[in-house]
Every structure is written in C-alpha cells, then in structure tokens.
Amino acid sequence: MMRGMRSVFMAGRSLRGLIGWGLLAAWGGLAIIPPAVEWLRPGFHWPACASDQDNISNYLTRFDVLRSRIPPGTVLGYWGDKRQDLQTVMAFILAQYALPPSALVKDVRREFVLGNFLDKAPDEAARRDRGLVLVRDFGNGVMLFRTRTKS
Amino acid sequence: MTVLAFLFPWVLGVLWMNVLEKHGASPRPGLAWSAGFGLGMGVAAFLYGVGFFAGIHHLPVFPYLDMVVCALTGILLAWPIKKTMDPFLRTQILSCVPWRFSWIGIGYGILLAFSILLFIGYACLEPHGGWDAWAIWNLKARFLFRGVADGNQMFSSHISWSHPDYPLLLPSIIARWWNWAGRETMIIPAAVSGAFTFGLVFLSKAGLTTAQGRMAGYAGAFALLGTLNLVRHGAYLGADIPLAFFFLAAIVILVLLGDEPLQWVPGLGTAGFLAGCALWTKNEGMLFFPALLLGWAVASWKMKRMGKAWMELMWMVLGASPFLALWVVLKIHCSPSNDLLASLSLPLIADRLLDPTRHGVILRTAVWTIVKMGSPIVLCVFWFFLRDKKRIERTPARTAGSLALIFMAAGYYAAYLFSPYDLAWHLSTSAERLLLQIWPSALFLAILGLRFKPYKR
Numbered sequence: 001m002m003r004g005m006r007s008v009f010m011a012g013r014s015l016r017g018l019i020g021w022g023l024l025a026a027w028g029g030l031a032i033i034p035p036a037v038e039w040l041r042p043g044f045h046w047p048a049c050a051s052d053q054d055n056i057s058n059y060l061t062r063f064d065v066l067r068s069r070i071p072p073g074t075v076l077g078y079w080g081d082k083r084q085d086l087q088t089v090m091a092f093i094l095a096q097y098a099l100p101p102s103a104l105v106k107d108v109r110r111e112f113v114l115g116n117f118l119d120k121a122p123d124e125a126a127r128r129d130r131g132l133v134l135v136r137d138f139g140n141g142v143m144l145f146r147t148r149t150k151s
Numbered sequence: 152m153t154v155l156a157f158l159f160p161w162v163l164g165v166l167w168m169n170v171l172e173k174h175g176a177s178p179r180p181g182l183a184w185s186a187g188f189g190l191g192m193g194v195a196a197f198l199y200g201v202g203f204f205a206g207i208h209h210l211p212v213f214p215y216l217d218m219v220v221c222a223l224t225g226i227l228l229a230w231p232i233k234k235t236m237d238p239f240l241r242t243q244i245l246s247c248v249p250w251r252f253s254w255i256g257i258g259y260g261i262l263l264a265f266s267i268l269l270f271i272g273y274a275c276l277e278p279h280g281g282w283d284a285w286a287i288w289n290l291k292a293r294f295l296f297r298g299v300a301d302g303n304q305m306f307s308s309h310i311s312w313s314h315p316d317y318p319l320l321l322p323s324i325i326a327r328w329w330n331w332a333g334r335e336t337m338i339i340p341a342a343v344s345g346a347f348t349f350g351l352v353f354l355s356k357a358g359l360t361t362a363q364g365r366m367a368g369y370a371g372a373f374a375l376l377g378t379l380n381l382v383r384h385g386a387y388l389g390a391d392i393p394l395a396f397f398f399l400a401a402i403v404i405l406v407l408l409g410d411e412p413l414q415w416v417p418g419l420g421t422a423g424f425l426a427g428c429a430l431w432t433k434n435e436g437m438l439f440f441p442a443l444l445l446g447w448a449v450a451s452w453k454m455k456r457m458g459k460a461w462m463e464l465m466w467m468v469l470g471a472s473p474f475l476a477l478w479v480v481l482k483i484h485c486s487p488s489n490d491l492l493a494s495l496s497l498p499l500i501a502d503r504l505l506d507p508t509r510h511g512v513i514l515r516t517a518v519w520t521i522v523k524m525g526s527p528i529v530l531c532v533f534w535f536f537l538r539d540k541k542r543i544e545r546t547p548a549r550t551a552g553s554l555a556l557i558f559m560a561a562g563y564y565a566a567y568l569f570s571p572y573d574l575a576w577h578l579s580t581s582a583e584r585l586l587l588q589i590w591p592s593a594l595f596l597a598i599l600g601l602r603f604k605p606y607k608r
Contacts, residue, residue: 016535021255023532024370027525028262028377035383036269056279057337072297073304096310097285100293103304 077110115143156331164191181357273386280388348385423470446554
C-alpha cells in the first residue's frame with residue numbers, strides 16, 4: 001500500500017504530482033460517463049436489443065430467402081417507398097448490405113428489380129406504370145419484379 | 152479454427168517483434184504483444200489481399216494455404232531465437248502476469264475494465280456497428296467473403312456511398328476470419344475492432360513505458376482511455392481506430408530506433424510495414440505514409456544527417472512495399488476515382504482558397520472538436536503537474552513523427568477546403584473521427600516531450 005502511495009508521489013513533485021494524477025484519473029473516469037449514459041438509455045431494453053435481435057439484424061433477415069434465390073453477382077434494380085427521408089436512404093443501403101455479392105441500383109429499368117417497402121406495397125397500377133411484373137412476394141414488404149418484355 | 156485465425160498472425164507478429172529485439176532494441180512484453188498484433192493483422196490482410204487479386208480468396212483451400220504461409224513465416228522468425236526460446240517465452244508471456252501493486256495501476260485497471268465493459272455493451276447493442284461499418288467496411292467484408300470469382304460488384308460505381316476506392320485491410324481481416332470460421336458472425340468484426348481499440352491503449356502505454364518509464368506509460372493510458380468517444384468509435388466498428396493504431400505503431404517503432412536508426416535496419420522496415428498497413432486501411436493512410444517520409448527527410452535535413460536519411464527512407468519504403476504493391480493494383484485495376492479528388496479543378500481550388508467563410512468554418516469546427524475531446528485539458532495537466540524540468544532531447548523520429556502529424560492535419564484541412572460536399576455536413580460527420588486518428592500519436596509524442604520521474608519501487 002505504502003509503495004503504491006509512494007509511486008504516486010514519485011510521479012511528479014509530491015502534491016503537484018498527486019493533483020496531476022488525480023486530475024488525470026478523474027478525466028479518464030468522467031470521459032466514460034457520457035457514452036455510458038448513452039448506452040444505458042437503449043440498454044434498458046436489454047436483452048431485447050442484444051445480439052441478433054437488434055433492429056438491423058431483424059431488418060436484414062427479411063432478405064434471407066431472396067438472397068438464396070438470386071445468382072451471385074447479379075445487379076438488381078431497386079424500387080422503394082415514395083417518401084425521401086433518412087429512413088428510406090437507410091432502407092436502400094441496408095438492403096445492399098444484406099445482398100452481397102449482388103449489387104443494387106436505384107433504378108427500375110433493370111431485368112430484375114427488388115421491391116423493398118416499409119410503408120405500403122405498391123398496387124397493380126403502379127407496377128404496370130413502371131412496366132414491372134411481380135415474380136415473387138417474399139413477405140414483409142420484400143418483392144422481386146421482372147421488367148415486362150415488349151411484345 | 153476460429154480462434155486460430157486470430158492467434159496465428161498475432162503470434163507471428165510477436166515473433167517478429169522479438170526478432171527486432173535481437174537486433175538492438177528491447178521492447179517490453181506489452182509492446183511486443185500490442186505492436187505484434189498490428190504486424191500480424193497486417194501480414195494476414197496482405198496474404199488475403201494477394202489471394203483476392205489472384206482470384207483464389209474464396210476457394211475452400213485458401214484458409215489452409217494461409218495457415219501454411221503463416222506457419223512457415225512463424226518458423227522462419229522463430230528460427231533465430233530457437234536457442235533462446237525459453238527466456239523468450241518467459242519474458243513475453245510470463246512477465247505479463249506478475250503485476251506490481253500501485254494505486255495508479257489499480258486506477259488504470261478499473262478504468263480499463265469499465266471501458267471494455269462499455270465496448271462489449273455497445274457491441275451487443277449494435278452488432279453491425281455504426282453507419283460506416285455497415286455502409287462501407289462490413290459491406291466490403293461481405294463482398295469479399297461471399298464473393299464470386301471475378302472481383303464481383305464490390306468496386307461497382309452503383310454503390311458509390313461505400314467508397315469503392317477505399318483500401319481493404321479491415322474488410323480483409325474480417326473476411327479472412329469469417330473464412331476460417333466458415334460462417335458470417337458479427338462477433339468477429341466486434342472482436343477485431345475491440346482488439347484494435349484496446350490494442351491502441353496497450354500500445355501507447357507500452358511504447359511510453361519503454362521509452363520513458365512506467366509513469367509515462369500510465370499517463371498515456373489514462374489520457375487515451377479518457378478521450379471522449381474513443382470506446383464509442385471503437386464500437387462503431389469503423390476503420391478510424393485501426394488507422395490510429397497503425398499511425399501510432401509506426402511512430403512508436405521509429406521512436407524506439409533512437410539516434411542511429413540505420414544500426415537497426417529491420418526496425419526501419421517494420422515501421423515502414425506498419426505505415427504501409429495504414430495505407431492499406433483507409434485513404435488517410437495514403438496521406439500518412441508520404442507525410443511520415445517527408446517528416447523524416449525534413450527532420451534529418453534539420454539535424455544535418457541527410458546522407459543517412461536516404462538509406463533510412465529506402466528501408467521504410469521497402470517495408471511498406473507489400474502494401475504499396477496492393478494499393479497500386481487496387482488503383483489500376485479495380486477502383487474508381489476518389490470522390491474528393493475527382494471534382495478538383497483549378498478554378499475551384501482558387502475559389503475555395505480565397506473563400507474566408509470556408510476557412511472560418513473549418514477552423515471553428517477544428518478548435519471546437521479539439522476542445523470537446525478535452526485534448527487541451529489533458530495536455531495542461533501534463534504540462535503543469537506531471538512534467539519534470541528537463542526536456543528530452545530531440546531525435547529524428549520524434550521530430551519526424553511530429554512533422555508527419557502536422558502534415559496530416561494540413562492535409563485534412565485541405566480535404567475539407569476543397570471538399571465537393573456540403574461543408575457543414577462533411578465536417579459534422581467526420582471531424583471527430585479524423586482528430587481521433589491522429590490524437591493517440593500526438594498524445595504519445597507530447598508525453599515523450601516531457602520527462603517523468605522514473606518509477607522506483
């Protein structure tokens with residue numbers, strides 16, 4: 001114990017060293033508080049938010065079946081919700097995150113088009129306007145369309 | 152297999168550090184383990200990169216090839232020390248265990264434990280990390296792991312937000328580990344990021360302890376663990392913390408070279424290799440590598456030792472050459488142009504240079520970010536309370552390291568000045584991360600500039 005105390009005093013010059021180390025330790029301790037508070041807020045939902053039950057993991061599982069059905073390296077078109085906000089941007093980027101090694105293009109003029117709808121799935125008229133035919137509805141707003149070939 | 156994927160390169164790195172020890176320096180066990188971790192991850196990422204460009208990274212046999220190359224390299228590195236293997240094991244492994252009691256040590260242990268818990272908490276809460284992790288780094292890792300033979304869509308301009316021109320060290324480490332594990336699990340990116348985050352703290356502590364004594368080591372560790380959002384950024388699973396690790400590792404090794412680096416040529420090569428790892432981690436590393444070389448040249452010129460500097464620079468470039476080669480292949484064959492450079496033109500440069508508002512916004516944000524992180528406070532504590540009167544003499548490495556960081560800061564400034572994006576958005580999303588990249592190295596050099604009274608039992 002005394003050795004430890006002595007080492008503190010050896011650090012700088014007696015009281016000054018002690019104050020210095022005290023400040024440094026307090027600095028280290030205080031810096032942990034803001035992220036700890038931030039963590040604790042959603043942490044109240046523990047363990048509902050933990051591991052594979054977090055929002056992103058849940059979102060990604062919507063694409064599992066689709067991913068197993070498309071050939072690797074395909075470039076798919078993308079058709080998403082009409083509104084333009086952070087959530088729809090994230091929906092698109094996360095859909096891409098779910099689908100490597102295939103890529104998504106925010107365009108419906110592709111042979112195959114991924115439909116990813118968080119709000120409301122499009123009706124028949126909207127599909128027809130875009131020249132798309134539903135290949136399969138994977139549920140939870142995930143659909144695969146094919147561009148209608150001109151006869 | 153899963154654990155071996157991590158342990159194999161790590162042990163390789165420790166053996167590498169031990170070879171350096173034989174060549175003159177005497178790194179402490181903590182330094183061998185922490186810097187060795189970086190070296191090992193660099194070797195692993197290099198092997199994976201070669202496999203990727205050769206188109207064999209996705210083959211089932213690749214992990215075994217990787218294992219054989221790692222084992223052979225390990226034997227090659229262990230061969231010179233085979234007679235001294237027993238003392239090596241004793242110094243590198245057993246001496247890590249006995250721990251001398253001190254209040255500072257207790258405080259450090261508590262702070263470290265809390266930080267690790269916090270990291271684990273965040274990693275459990277957000278296993279996919281922050282925006283950059285899933286939009287860039289883990290996305291690339293998925294492309295590598297799930298990839299088809301022809302390089303696939305990873306470099307496609309369709310996914311421009313993922314910065315297809317970014318280098319691949321972090322995704323390579325993750326994809327390689329997934330390969331060995333045989334499945335994608337989000338524990339691996341978190342483990343890699345955690346190892347880099349706390350490796351950074353251990354490296355800073357061990358480097359300072361080796362160069363300046365135990366008190367300096369503790370000071371560095373406290374200051375770094377106390378850096379606001381260090382752990383948070385680590386848990387974001389981005390590449391900024393690994394990048395900060397490699398910046399620091401290169402500088403630590405250079406500092407340990409002392410006054411006559413040419414007497415320790417493998418050390419110069421190792422520093423170059425670590426700077427090369429930074430280059431292969433993120434585009435900012437491409438700024439760091441020339442900044443370090445330029446800093447070394449300027450420092451040598453100031454110290455009137457340019458004759459030796461050319462050889463030293465050559466050894467550093469040689470050390471970085473594996474990653475320089477990968478970088479050139481990436482740029483020539485696969486990668487689209489950089490988003491920041493693509494929009495540059497002479498009129499735009501002139502316009503931005505003469506825009507005082509833009510300069511003002513960048514400077515204001517830089518000062519605010521530095522203050523917010525508390526950097527001036529911690530430096531004031533060092534200056535007023537913990538330094539001794541005598542100043543440490545300058546060596547080429549300390550001057551070069553400081554100059555490199557100044558060049559880096561200037562480079563970051565220029566990147567913001569000529570940025571094609573909305574400046575406020577660009578600053579708000581990246582200023583703290585950029586500062587965090589260079590802060591550990593700046594802290595290391597700042598503490599080296601002060602003298603701590605040695606610890607006496």
